[in-house]
Amino acid sequence: MKSLGKILGLFFLGLLLIIVAAGFILTHLFDPNDYKDEIRDLAREKANIELTLNGDIGWSLFPWLGLELTDATVASASTPDQPFADLRLLGLSVRVLPLLSKQIQMSDIRIDGLNLNLQRDEKGHGNWEDIGHPQKTAAADGEPAAPAEPEKTAETPAKRSEPMKLDIDSLIVNGARVEYSDAQKGQQFSAESIQLTTGAISEGQAVPIKLSAFFGTNKPLIRARTELQGDLRIDRNSKRYQLENARISGEASGEPLNGQTLTYSMQGQILVDLTKQVAEWSNLKLSANQLRALGEIKVTELDQKAPKLTGGLSIAEINLREFLSGIGHQLPPMNDDKTLRKFELVTRLSGSPDSVQLDDLKVQLDDSKFTGNLAIASVTKQALRAQLKGDQLDLDRYLLAPDEKTKSSTVARNAEVKESIAKAGKNGTSDLPNAPTQQAWSNTPVLPIERLRKLDMQVDLNMDSLTVKQQAISNLAVKAKSANGLLTLENASGNLGSGSFSANARVDVRKAIPQLTLHKQIKRIQIEPFLKTPEHAAPVKGLLDLQADLTTTGNSQREWVAGLNGTSKFTLNDGMLVDANVEQQLCIGIATLNRKNITRDFPNKSTPFEKLQGSLTFTNGVASNPDLAVSIPGLSVTGHGDLDLRVMGLDYRAGITLKGDQREMPDPACQVNERYVGIEWPLRCRGPLELGAKACRLDKAGMGKIAAQLAGEKLTEKLEEKLGDKVSPDLKDALKGLFKR
Template sequence: MKSFSKLIGLLLLGVLLIVVAAGFALTHFFDPNDYKEEIRQLAREHANLELELNGDIGWSLFPWLGIEITDAKIASADTPDDPFADLRLLGLSVQVMPLLRKEIQMSDIRIDGLNLTLHRNAQGQGNWEHIGQPSTSEQTTSAEQQTASSSESSPKAQQPGRASKPLKLDINSLIVNGARIDFHDEQSGQQFNLESVQLTTGAIRDAEPIALKFSGFFGNSKPLLRARIELTTKASIDQGLQRFALDSLKLSGEVAGEPLNGKTANFTARGNLLYDQSAQVARWDNLRLSVNQLKALGELQVAELNTAAKLTGAFSIAPVNLHEFLSGVGIELPAMADKKALSHFELSTRLNGTHNSLLLDELALSFDQTALSGSAGIKDFTNSTLYAHLKGDQLDADRYLPAAEKAASTERQAEVKQQTQQAGSSGSTDLPQAPSKSAWSSADLLPMEQLGKVNADVALTFNELTISKFPILQAQLKLLAKEGVITLNNLQGNLFNGEFKSSASLNTTTPQPQLTAKLNINNIPIEKITQTLGQEVTMTGLLDSNMDLRSQGNSEQAWVDHLNGTLDFALHQGVLLDANLERQLCIGIATLNRKQLAPATGSKDTPFNDLRGTLKIRNGVANNQNLRVAIPGLSVKGQGDINLRVLSLDYHLGILIEGDTQPQADPACQVNKNFAGLEWPVRCRGPLELGAKACRIDQDALAKAAASRAGEKITEKLHEKLDEKLGGKVRPELKDAIKGLLNR
């Protein structure tokens, strides 16, 4: 028995020596470089590849089945003159014995100097297409073999319980050094590259995480962009469950180029990524993002990937100086009145999205001293529909508008200034003339082409809103924009203890943009409006107004020139400042009394109880036929025009003294009882800014009124004398005839 065991051992040793000798002989006497042409032919037939093997092929057989290829180029057999890949070195080896157990145990896979040059021509064909597809003859042979195999299936293969054992993968590492990828698309003009690529992995084994490290430089031509990228993670692949995960992901680097206007952005993204194909879910947990000084946290999930993808998640941005951040990534904001604007910004929200929308729900946003809450986002990417329904505590919009610049004096302003100095306040100077220059600019105001593309659904509410220095309380705004028509459904609020409500629309689809506006004002102090606009206050009082206006064009001048509509107004508890109508009346009374008026004393202002009327506007000129002003002891009525094109007025007023016939302090201003109830004519003409300073007693009209009134008095006296003389001696018919002659 002992001799038999020894014999068996010697036989096994002999077999092993034969195998080793055979391996030695194959590797030393069989040179694969002698079969390069055969290898190239096999690549053409089975993989549709054109191989160019310029370097030597090295190989080993046992105990490692290894191969090493140097200086090779690869092209599609359809475009053999347009290689898409070349490499300096490819080396790999597999242990022989585990292969017999359907286990792949490999040492390091090493790839050095790989260059991929991918090109798509003007017809949309890529130089890498059809790779891996066998030649036409090979496809025919393969199809015939497959048909024969299916008709003559082996009974053994169909027996239950004899399923083939899956391959078991075990690779020590994968190393890629100095790789480069270039892509050029002639159709789109897109061109980018990835160079200096370094890729290393840890052990690659079934059901075990794979440590992965990647770095490289990315470049793009349109727009010009350069980026450095580094990535580290642990990748897990479960082919059975179709789950792919990247745990402890860290993607970092820096980017610079045209989009950043010469600035550089450093970025880092961390978290855990998961793609579950069986559940059709992709998720990014523990998201941590930083770009320069901006820091953000969140989590994202996309479900129903195979049907209607739905995005959910949460996202928050830590407090940051937004102005500095945007400047640091090349976004220069327009100049603002407040240089410290946007120095504080923070946000938190929940995300909800589909393939065609993205909404920020439960939004909590704060910037500077303003806090907003609500929902915002894009409701329809196809039509770029902006959605924002937000509520805020306070907003000073003037902080974010351009700083007010003192406009250069126009020719009209110089003209009005001269007339103001000449007009004075005594009312003794001649009536000023209407300005001859337009008060408005002819420059385009709105970007109509861009506005025509806007689609929006906006609803904003603020407890306090300041805009153009107007402090609005409980401000509300609702705006809809669709297919070139922008509709302001509502803009309302409380202003200076009064209130206003307005609506408007802008139609950009017509050859000339069409504008409409409606405004209702209740109990707003007109002097506050004038002061806020930076104009001289000439009148005070509480304003009520209703207006319905329409116009067209895209400049101040066009809007005024084509302005049409109506405007009702009423001013209560008012005062005409620096315009003493009593003095004006005294000038007229002194003229009738033929007396010299004493120097002016007392108040320079004129209070009134009520001022109201209706303006009918036609092509920039407002006509009024029913002006009424109630002043203690007086009533005023008037009619005339306001030319909005040059901001001038031309009015005829009638002032009626209502029963105040008591002697005045100045005898020259005493109202004769014969003239009580006489309507005193006043003419107002000149720049609108002058207000009551542009008004004078109409001396010619006053003389005619006085003459008419004197004639009436003489006729009355004659009637009285006639009655005394004739008494009852003349028949009534004859008496009436005589009176008729006197009245002619």
């Protein structure tokens, strides 16, 4: 037995020596470079590849089946003179004996200088798409090619073979480059200086990998340096791929960043399970300059057309102003440059390839907090959905500060008003102010028409407190929607001071000229804050009740005002005409009739009233008021006239009537007697709207009629005394009518 074992040992040793010798002889006597032409023909025939081997082919047979290619190019056989890939070096080797047991044991795989140039032409055809599709060859002598024989199907299903086990010492890629261009879209993408190194690659074992590259695009122009590190675990049996301890980091710059640099980093655990059709990134840590965030992302139904996304995101407190500036987005000047210094966000994520939704959203912006849901229902259709509730927001802080042009316009307008006030005089005895003639509104377009035509929006907003134009609105509710160029404000309501307001509106941009409609109702809102400016006090005070139905067209302030049409009714209760003493104007009129001069000052500079009411009809920017009525203790005021909103001017005629109150006047020159009761004393108001009642003067032409009326009444009284009962009643009435004309 020992001799038999010894003989078998010698036999196998000899056989091994023969194999080694055969391998040595083959590798030294057989040169694969002699078969380059056959290799090219085979590649062209079987794979439609034009393979050019400029360098030598190196190989080994035993114990390693090795191959080394240098200086090779690859092109489609359809365009052989336009290679899309070239390679400086490819080296790999496989142990021969483990192949017998379906094991692939490889040494280092090395790829140097790989360049891929992928191009899609104007017709959308890629220069790589013909690879793997052999060209059809015509039959000889013009005969039709014989149909290919159908493949014979096995009567019994083939037994599923066991997958081969993979074992590679390492994979090294140096200096690779990939370029992609699309002539149809004019887009280009590149990845340069690609470096890839791995540790030992073995089935089911974690493989350390490191990948770095420089990426670039032309639309928009972006350049980025990126590095990926982690431990890759591959389980081919369960189709499960993991990248543990993943870290992606780098820097980016380009047009979207306006010359600034974004430094970014992402960490976490990445899993792709093709059996369950799930991909997820857990323990996600994200940083981008000052921004820090935590989260997780999970994508399910990978095999469907619209995979589903779920997850969560939390952004730590950040100075949003500094962050935006650091990525090249300088904010325009705001009324308060201390805004946007605190921002936090927590939300749950869900979505699809064309949508994203933020549920259970919690946002803190400076001193304001918001909760609710926010979604882009369709990215392609720009469909926005928002349902938010906030505690407080001072919107004035975030409004854009007026630019120099606006300031200059405001200064010019204020100068015009000041000049009118100066001409009005302090005692109201000067001539009427000149009527304004300058347009008070801007021609700058206001609405983004093209964007509104595409906008698909549904918004439901509730605020406990909102400050706008220094006015605190409580219990604000806004509901609006937009679709197909029609923007509808279904409701805007809230409380303002002791009053309330509600409104609905519509903006229609489907036609060339936008059309706007507004219905508004106001109840007992203090009007003074809306009329006063830093330069001028409000001309009138009081609690306003208003109902308005208005329409207009255009896309600028000037067009809106010039096209304003509609109706409105208003009542102002418990108010005051500021710096306008109606009693003074009445005293001037009486003193004129008494032929006396006023010698005292009037202590009251303003006139309180119980109620001011009327209606307005708007016609192309001019508001006509036919029925102004003001109730003042002891007096009544009526009037009619126009408010020209285009130039912010007024032109009114009013009448003051004594209702029987004959209290002592502040000046002896205007003492009231019974003859003045019931007479309507005429006023004329003209000038800038900011002047209010300060633009009113006693109407001298109307005073002449009153003087004639009073003189006629006195003459009639004397005739009656002299004639007594000698004159018939009909003649007396005729005389009275004569002197009253």
